[in-house]
Amino acid sequence: MKEVRTRFAPSPTGFHHIGNFRTAIYAWLQARRWGGKFIVRVDDTDRERLVPGSVRYLIEMLQWLGIDVDEGPGPQELKEMGEWWPEAPMWGGQAGPYAQSQRKDIYKKYADELITKGYAYRCDCSAEMLAAEREEQSARKAPLGYSGRCRERNVSSDAKHVVRFKIPDNISMTLNDAVRGEIHWDNPSLRDTVLLKSDGFPTYHLASVVDDHLMKITHVMRGEEWLATTPIHLMLYEAFGWDPPIFCHLSQVLGRDGKKLAKRHGAEALTVWRDAGYLPEAVVNYSVLIGWSPGEGEEQEVFSKEELISKFSLERLNRAGGVFDIEKLLWMNGVYIRALSTQRFTELARPLIEQAGLNFDLAKWEVLAPHLQERTKLLSDLPGMVDFLFKNEIERDLGAMLGKGVDEAAAIRILELATNAVASLPEFEPKSLEEALQAVVAELGLKAGPVYGVLRIAITGKKVSPPLFESMAALGREVTLSRFRETLALLRGGSL
Ligand code: GLU
Numbered sequence: 001m002k003e004v005r006t007r008f009a010p011s012p013t014g015f016h017h018i019g020n021f022r023t024a025i026y027a028w029l030q031a032r033r034w035g036g037k038f039i040v041r042v043d044d045t046d047r048e049r050l051v052p053g054s055v056r057y058l059i060e061m062l063q064w065l066g067i068d069v070d071e072g073p074g075p076q077e078l079k080e081m082g083e084w085w086p087e088a089p090m091w092g093g094q095a096g097p098y099a100q101s102q103r104k105d106i107y108k109k110y111a112d113e114l115i116t117k118g119y120a121y122r123c124d125c126s127a128e129m130l131a132a133e134r135e136e137q138s139a140r141k142a143p144l145g146y147s148g149r150c151r152e153r154n155v156s157s158d159a160k161h162v163v164r165f166k167i168p169d170n171i172s173m174t175l176n177d178a179v180r181g182e183i184h185w186d187n188p189s190l191r192d193t194v195l196l197k198s199d200g201f202p203t204y205h206l207a208s209v210v211d212d213h214l215m216k217i218t219h220v221m222r223g224e225e226w227l228a229t230t231p232i233h234l235m236l237y238e239a240f241g242w243d244p245p246i247f248c249h250l251s252q253v254l255g256r257d258g259k260k261l262a263k264r265h266g267a268e269a270l271t272v273w274r275d276a277g278y279l280p281e282a283v284v285n286y287s288v289l290i291g292w293s294p295g296e297g298e299e300q301e302v303f304s305k306e307e308l309i310s311k312f313s314l315e316r317l318n319r320a321g322g323v324f325d326i327e328k329l330l331w332m333n334g335v336y337i338r339a340l341s342t343q344r345f346t347e348l349a350r351p352l353i354e355q356a357g358l359n360f361d362l363a364k365w366e367v368l369a370p371h372l373q374e375r376t377k378l379l380s381d382l383p384g385m386v387d388f389l390f391k392n393e394i395e396r397d398l399g400a401m402l403g404k405g406v407d408e409a410a411a412i413r414i415l416e417l418a419t420n421a422v423a424s425l426p427e428f429e430p431k432s433l434e435e436a437l438q439a440v441v442a443e444l445g446l447k448a449g450p451v452y453g454v455l456r457i458a459i460t461g462k463k464v465s466p467p468l469f470e471s472m473a474a475l476g477r478e479v480t481l482s483r484f485r486e487t488l489a490l491l492r493g494g495s496l
Contacts, residue, residue, distance in 0.1 A: 001034075002218055003035075003036050003037065003216075003218070004030065004031055004033075004034035004035070004036030004037070004218050004219065005031065005036055005037045005039060005215065005216050005217050005218050005219075006027035006028070006030050006031045006036065006037075006038055006039065006217065006218070006219050006221055007027060007038070007039040007040070007041050007212070007215065007217050007220075008023060008024035008027050008028070008038070008039070008040050008041070008062075009040075009041040009042075009043045009208070009211075009222070010024075010042070010043065010058055011042075011043045011044065011046060011049070012042055012043075012044050012050055012051060012054040012055045012058065012081075012083075013046065013049040013050065013051055013054065014051045014054055015051075015054060015057050015269035015270075015271070016054075016057075016058065016061075016269070016270075017261065017262075017263070017267035017268065017269060017270070018253070018261075018267050018270065018273075018283065018287050018324065019223075019252075019253040019261045019267060019324070021061065021062075021065065021270065021287065022250075022253060022287040022288070022290060022291065023221060023222060023223060023250060024040075024062060024067060025065070025067060025284055025287060025288060026221055026248075026250060026288070026291075026292070026312075026317070027219070027221040028067045028068075029288070029308055029309060029312040030219055030221065030248075030312065030314065031070075032309045032312075033309055033310070033312045033313070036218070037070040037071060038067070038068070038069055038070050038071075039069070039070060039071045039072060039093070039095070039098070039215060039217070040058075040059070040062070040069050040071070040072030040073070040091070040098060041072070041098050041099075041100070041211060041215065042055055042058075042073055042081070042098060042099040042100065042101075043100050043204070043207065043208070044081065044099055044100055044101045045100045045101065045201050045202055045203070045204065045207050046204075047101075047201065052082065052083075053083070055073070055078065055081055055083035056078075056083045056085060056088070057269070057271070059072075059088065059089060061270040061271070061274075063089070064270065064274055064280050065270075065280045065283060065284055066280055066281070066284065066305065067284075069089065069091055070091075070093070071091060071092070071093030071094070071095060071096070071098065071215075072089070072091035072092075072093065072098050073091060073092075073096070073097070073098045073099050074090060074091050074092030074093075074096065074098075075088060075090060075092075077092075077096065077097050077098060077099050077102060080099070080101075080102060081099055081101065095214060095215040095216070100202070100207045100211065101201075103207070103210075103211070104200050104201065104202070106210060106214070107196060107201075107202035107206055107207055107210060108196065108200065110206065110210050110240070111163045111195055111196040111202070111206060113240070114163070114165070114195070114239055114240070115163065117239065118166070119165065119166055119239040120163050120164060120165050120166060120195060120239075121150055121151055121153075121154075121155070121163070121164055121166060122150065122154075122155035122156075122157065122159070122161040122162070122163055122164075123146075123149075123150035123155060123161055123162050123163070123164045123192075123194075124150065124155045124159045124160060124161045125146075125149060125150060129149075130146070133146070133147055133149075143189055145189075145190075145191030145192075146164065146191045146192050146193075148166075148191075148192050150164070151166060151192070160198050161198060162194045162195075162196060162197055162198050163194070163195045163196035164192040164193065164194055164195065165192055165193050165194075165195050165205070165206075165232065165235070165236070165239075166192055167190045167191065167192050167193065167232075167235065169187075170187055171185070171187060171188070171190075171231070171235070172184065172185060172186045172187065173185045173188075173231050173234055173235075175230055175231075175234065175247060177227075177247050177248065177249050178219070178246050178247065178248040178314045178315075178317075179248050179249055179250060179251070179314065179317045179319060180224075180227075180249055180319055181319075183227070185231050188231050190231060190232060193205060193232060204229070205229060205232050205233060205236060206236070208233065209233050209236040209237060209240070212245055213237075213240070213242050217245050218245055218246060219245060219246045219247075219248055219314075220245045220246070220247050220248065221248040221250060222248075222249065222250065223249070223250055223252065224249040224250060224251055224252060225252070226249065227249045230247060230249075248314055248317070250291060250317065251291050251317070251318055251319060251320060251321045251322060252321040252322075253267075253290055253291070253321070253322055253323075253324050254321045254322065254323050254324065255267075255323070255324060256323055256324075256325060258323075261324050265324060265326065266324075266326035266329075267324060270283070275380070276378060276379075276380045277333075277348070277352060277378050277379025277380040277381070277382070278329070278333050278378070278379075279333055279336045279337065279340075279348075279379075281305070281336050282329065282332045282333040282335070282336040283329070284305065284308070285301075285302060285303055285308070285332060285336075286328065286329045286332045287324075288303070288308055288312075289301060290322035290323070290324055291317055291318045291321075291322040292312070292316055292317050292318065293316055293318070294311050294316065295316065301332070302332070302335055302336075330377045330378060331377065333377055333378060334376065334377035337373060337376050337377070337379070338373060338374060340373065342366075342369055342370060342373065345369060345372075345373050346362075346365065346366075346369060348379055349365075349369075349372075349379060349382050350365075352379055352380060352382055352383055353382060353383050353386065353390065355383075356383035356387070358383060358386075358387055358390040358391065359390045359391075360390060361389070361390060364389050364390070364474045364475070364476075365386070365389070365474075367470060367473050367474035368386065368389065368466050368470055368471065368474045371466050371467050371470050372385060372386065372466055375466070385465070385466060386466070388459065388460040388461055388462070388465070388471070388475075389471070389474055389475065394460070394461040394483070395461050396457055396458070396461040396487065396490070397457060397461065397462065397463065398457065398487075398490060398491070398495060398496050399496065400453070400457055400463045401453060401454045401457050401496075402496070403450070404447065404449065404450040404453075405446050405447065405450055406446070406450045406451075406453070406454060408491060408496050410444075410446070411454050411491055411496075412488060412491050412492065413444065414440070414444065414446075414451050414454045414455065415454065415455070415458060415484050415487055415488050415491070416488070417440045417443060417444065418437060418440055418455055418484060419481060419484045419485070419488075421436040421437060421439065421440050422436055422437070422472070422477070422480065422481070423477075423481060425477075428472075428473060428476065428477040428480075429473050430467075430469040430470050430472075430473050431469075433469040433472050433473060434469045437451075437452070437455070437468075437469070452468050455468060455472075455484075456468050456471075457487070458483050458484055458486075458487035459471060459472060459475060459479075459480055459483045459484075
């Protein structure tokens with residue numbers, strides 16, 4: 001069997017969201033599934049839409065996601081694009097360069113070949129002429145597009161010109177798409193499209209077909225928005241006398257409102273997700289499931305990278321658009337956070353806590369870490385959950401203590417009794433704290449919830465916090481008692 005070779009061919013026109021990276025992930029899975037090669041190619045022929053920094057972004061995000069690449073732009077190519085940085089990967093490869101802007105000679109050669117064979121021609125129509133042509137067509141209510149004026153004019157190569165593809169009038173074509181099945185085109189009204197622009201840059205059609213062929217791509221996996229251009233690509237393969245690859249047009253990723261996925265659906269640049277504490281494993285797992293399922297009736301949703309590779313198949317890609325649901329991703333992120341080792345959890349959490357200006361203390365953290373890991377869905381929520389642990393002064397929402405049988409006098413009483421109960425405990429640890437405070441609840445004749453609510457606000461400042469007894473144990477006896485004292489002073493001073 002031929003070696004499977006897939007590619008991710010992004011245009012560096014901005015900071016792509018998960019919808020684009022999902023295409024890369026599928027192509028990578030297909031390559032890994034069959035022991036093939038995964039290639040990154042930079043489709044940077046549209047010079048007007050280039051966004052500096054987006055190649056580096058694309059590469060860094062692939063690395064963050066854990067998508068390993070076999071061939072792609074090497075250091076020299078990145079330098080020429082102005083996108084090199086010291087830790088850039090050393091990819092390169094036999095089929096390079098992998099940036100289309102550095103393959104102009106190749107496209108020229110193949111455009112010339114098509115001219116020689118009579119499949120393409122030079123056209124020197126000026127922008128004004130083309131505009132006038134369009135105006136005239138629209139006045140006649142005729143379909144817009146190039147008339148073919150230069151088809152037989154034999155324009156000299158010295159003139160400023162573009163190269164156009166000669167598209168036959170009556171064509172019908174069939175594509176056997178790996179995802180969408182058989183697709184027919186009957187006379188798709190295509191006009192003689194430009195293959196090579198007057199500045200020597202190719203258009204997407206020529207560059208894509210030539211590169212996919214020369215790079216020996218076996219499966220072209222791309223978004224379904226490219227389906228409409230596939231007839232042109234098929235005709236180009238035929239004109240060159242090349243076998244076309246297998247095409248897999250992937251369904252769109254949609255937002256929850258059924259519209260094309262965008263930032264407003266939570267699909268930010270991946271750097272935003274990374275910095276918010278999404279784990280790359282969760283992002284990969286979740287995004288694969290947006291348009292693929294392992295099999296009829298299969299309930300499994302959490303897959304290791306190895307499982308995804310061994311189970312991935314083109315046949316199980318969905319034809320219908322998939323909905324991106326950030327809540328589901330958040331849930332899955334929680335699943336992955338729970339599965340981390342405590343050490344890894346700490347390594348990931350610590351910088352976020354320190355960046356929030358808090359004084360990280362490992363001993364205190366370790367008491368709470370397992371409980372935090374249990375309930376965290378997003379690592380960036382952690383600083384707000386544990387700030388009480390690492391701060392000397394906390395702010396308290398005293399009003400939240402009241403209600404459910406607790407008034408100001410009761411709150412004072414709760415804190416007095418709790419102080420007595422825990423001050424002289426032989427061991428200041430969760431189990432004995434729980435027993436001592438249960439006795440306080442019984443003595444007061446109140447419900448546990450409101451009593452613990454008062455204590456929680458006293459030590460953390462908040463209504464919602466990590467588990468109470470563990471939080472007290474993490475703070476230690478001295479700090480716990482001083483926070484009780486401070487709260488009592490506030491209550492007695494009439495702060496409520
Ligand atoms: N450069 C195209 C894009 O930005 C690639 C389309 C393809 O994969 O052929 O999506």
